[in-house]
Amino acid sequence: MATDKTPIQGASVLHKTKKRLSKKRDKPSPKPWRTGSSLLQRGLRRLAGAEQSVQKRPRRDQEKQMDPKRSPLWMLGLLLIICAGLCLCLQLDENSPTIGGFLESYKNQYHSIVNNRENYCERAQRLGNMAIQARHHVFHQDLALEQLEQALENTTHQIIALVGSSGVGKSLTASVLRNHFPWPENVKTLSWDTARPLRRVQSMLPNLVHCGQNLILIDNMTPKDAQDVQEIHELIRAREEISNGTQQPHMKQLTVVIMFSVNRLQSDEAFKADMKSLKQLPHAHVIAYAPLEPIHLLDCIRREASIEGLQLDDEIVEEILRGSDPSFSGCKPIRAKVLLYGKRAIESDNTDQKLEPGNSTD
Known part of the structure; x- marks a missing residue:
């Protein structure tokens, strides 16, 4: 419940208010510091804004360059020409005397260089x-x-x-x-x-x-x-x-x-x-x-011995001939027998030298 203020109470309130105002007047004024800080803050804000504007400008320029709507017309025309040329090359048959001949000549030159042989791709070579x-x-x-x-x-x-x-x-x-x-x-x-x-x-x-x-x-x-x-x-x-x-x-x-x-x-x-x-x-x-005939096996024996660099005695050759049937297996088993019974030429020469009477180490 509100109470009515008496004249004594009003005078006391007025006295307190005047006292506060006098205390504020006695304090040093902060206006100069506040004014300087505000100016400094304004300068920093301007510098920051300038840096942001400088950073935004290249981005805007890149966006302008990447924007296809703003690209020059000649670039679009060049792209269209390249696409049309590629489509034409894909659609043209290799039977064409111009395209087919060019591709064939290019392939021939490439393989000739790689394989170090002129006209490498030419099919006229005799098989x-x-x-x-x-x-x-x-x-x-x-x-x-x-x-x-x-x-x-x-x-x-x-x-x-x-x-x-x-x-x-x-x-x-x-x-x-x-x-x-x-x-x-x-x-x-x-x-x-x-x-x-x-x-x-x-x-x-x-x-x-x-x-x-x-x-x-x-x-x-x-x-x-x-x-x-x-x-x-x-x-x-x-x-x-x-x-x-x-x-x-x-x-x-x-x-x-x-x-x-x-x-x-x-x-x-x-x-x-x-x-x-x-x-x-x-x-x-x-x-x-x-x-093959039995007489043909002798050529097979000589061939395998020559390939492997081996020597066979006449007795070994006769034994190989007696143990082979060319009508059933041909020359296939000859190689294994030559490798089994053959001797290296160097080994046979050393053996002959050891058997000579004048080469004794005693």
Whole structure:
């Protein structure tokens, strides 16, 4: 409940108010310090604002440069021209006499420099020379190597089948082809006894190259795998970019050499039946290797001894000949026997010197 103020109370309040005012007057005035601090604060604020404005200006300039709406028209025009040129190059077919010829010439020059051979990608090189090289390594197969030379020269033959019993020189011929192929990086090998061989052939075909020719060597096929030759032929035909014997240089050129091994341990009738069926392989140029005779083993022994640098006595040679049957295994077991019984030329010379009477150390 509010109470009325008396005159005495009002006089006391007025006295207290005057007393406070007098105390404030007696204190030193803070105006000069406050005025200086305010000026200092204003100066610092101006400096900070100037620094912020300087930092913001390059950002604004970058934003102007990055803004596509403010970019010059000539830059947009240049980008359009580049995009149009790229699209034109992608859409143009390599058959074009201008673009295709330029790309072909560029690839040829690049591979010629890398491989240090002029016209490295030129496909006109004779593949028949490989068969000539094989004559120095494969003995007593003159007719087969002559047919192989003709087949390699005929570019329409994409599949060549080498047929014969074990040890007659089929794998050795394939090794010579691999080592003397003019484009060694374009050679691919496959053993048919691996898992899913047809799928592996299918995966090889897209990876063929345009520079030079391509060669696929397939080993360890048997007469039971004869039907797979048709599958290989269809896989090659399904690839439109592979075409032998054409006048289109952009097409890939491929030769497939298959080695068929016929079991000679079976009866003569079964062996002849297998050879006859393989000679009738469709879509393949079949070359039959002749069986070897006992007299042919002597050349195999001399070749292996020369390669390994070994010497064999006449008695050892006769023993090797008596223990080998060329009609069943050909020259395959000869290498192991030469390594077993052969002696190094240096060792044999030292032995002869020790046996001489004048060389005794006593």
